[in-house]
Amino acid sequence: MSRFLNEKYRGLVPYDTAGEHEAGAFVKLNTNESPFPPSPRALARAAEAAGTQNFYPDPDGRELTEKAAEVLGLRPEEVLLTCGSDEALSFIFMAFVRPGTGPGCGAAFPDITYSFYEILAGLNHVSFETIPLSPDFSLPVDRVSRPVGRTLFIANPNSPTGLALPRSAAERIIQGNPDNIVVIDEAYVDFGAESCVPLIRRYDNLLVVQTFSKSRSLAGARLGLCLGQADLIRDLMTLKNSIAPYNISGTTLAAGLGALEDGEYTRANCRTIMENRAFTAEKLRAMNFEVTDSLGNFLLARHPRFGGGELARKLKERGILVRCYSAPEALVPCVRITIGTGEQMESLLEALKSIEEEAR
């Protein structure tokens, strides 16, 4: 630490990306990326835009904003483009999570969810409360459908459990917290869950966050969406234009447009992932794994015999990366396995078989 660092950041614990991107020819099932390359249309659009990168990108990303609005059934003023959905979350924390300890202040999110919410709470010096999930990892919907008194962050489907709320349950939560914003983080919504986007017109306290990093095969491009009523989006836009007016690269804007123009490519890939998920879950259960009913592009699985870290290590020895957890306690026995191609799932199952045999 330098002698110049502002006091308030001295205890900051950043997001840990260590080990997420190992070099080498691993089957990469650890960060919930799509195993499929970007759509040919996305690549063609990006290639077209590459030669004019000497010019600044359109800071408003008008063409992509309009296309996203059209695809989602929204108006352009209800859409903010962000540099990955993490940037959307960061802007939301800045803009809307109130500092202090009174009613309405701070954030709330499940005790088992995307770990970046807690990091952003720390960064923004706001308090947070964690909502304990049930032992089966389900969200206590009744409890959070009464005023929580904090800005609520609900990943739907949740990560790393994959469990999803139906739209009606999400609506009860939004309705039950009229004085605070409810953020529905739909990073994984395209693999079988119900989106809350159709609720935006009805609730001025709803923000929906989406990403191009999962179903749309553009994790490398850094593109996210923040969706909500126009005055919320305008507030976020003011912040964005005060921090990073040119937050998204020109080729990323182009790739995003191409991806949305090629919706069928995304839908077909999602169908494949859902089939592979069902197949893999069945095989894992047959091998005595407990597996959550995930609607994400991943499975959370635990084996009665192997710990999560142990399993991840043994899989890595066999060329396969999966995610394991040192905290919270309920996740320590688990691994999170990204759903890949059929071939990758076969490799995974074979590796697991060899691990079982070795332990006999």
Place this chain on the structure above:
Amino acid sequence: MSRFLNEKYRGLVPYDTAGEHEAGAFVKLNTNESPFPPSPRALARAAEAAGTQNFYPDPDGRELTEKAAEVLGLRPEEVLLTCGSDEALSFIFMAFVRPGTGPGCGAAFPDITYSFYEILAGLNHVSFETIPLSPDFSLPVDRVSRPVGRTLFIANPNSPTGLALPRSAAERIIQGNPDNIVVIDEAYVDFGAESCVPLIRRYDNLLVVQTFSKSRSLAGARLGLCLGQADLIRDLMTLKNSIAPYNISGTTLAAGLGALEDGEYTRANCRTIMENRAFTAEKLRAMNFEVTDSLGNFLLARHPRFGGGELARKLKERGILVRCYSAPEALVPCVRITIGTGEQMESLLEALKSIEEEAR
């Protein structure tokens, strides 16, 4: 404004990009972009990386960081990659500009300089002091070589004047402010000014910011560099990993690497810009313009007869965009003209001649 926006952001005035990116076939001399496309090597590298954008980019950008360090004569731990140099400035404001009003708190920068410093001061709720430039737009080096008692931001060359300090003068400022960080913003350094990068080893209070948006023809890709001693960079890295662990897209990392591998392409373009700048300045002076001795890829020019806004409007009618100013007062009579290709400069000069003739 929504009813949810945090009080502290209610008066925020964002950076205004309106009119910077007009549609249509204008000769674009208003935002100091390079008129030359990215280097073929940058494009080839980016094209190679495009097909694997379904994977997250390397959050540490190791390959590009190492290459940048090598090119600049630094160690990798002295280099932070940012999403444009604006992100570097934003992280610096967060990390190092102290809130409050005591000695050492707040920021200071010239009264005529890059307007984003003031926006970031507002965003971060820190006070700022502006340092009045002399009537010839030069920086009072003696004054700021005694402790200013604030984090100092010096664009070198300055924008929109183009005036540059020699490294020795910058060093006096850095030496004279040992208890505050001095940020030397070198967005325009490659067009004839002296870089302060060689001073980094000697001063623990120096940060140098560079960009790929100007000389390196990658404004659209969003890539910047923050350079300084390792403990300063580590502080900024902690912030970066708490806000945007994946701040730079994969194809941008690749394009940046290609641009640095093709240093001769950049240097040749810079030589052309410097020649065109000398030629254009001479012609403008012959047309009775006052022109600063700019070492940027732009000229600040004023005509005894036409106001800045008037000239910009008349040029726009002739298909040419330049930058004009409604504030501060000293800039109102001026236009800032980006140096383009020889052909673009000929078009500019012809348009100016036609404006003169029309007014006779």
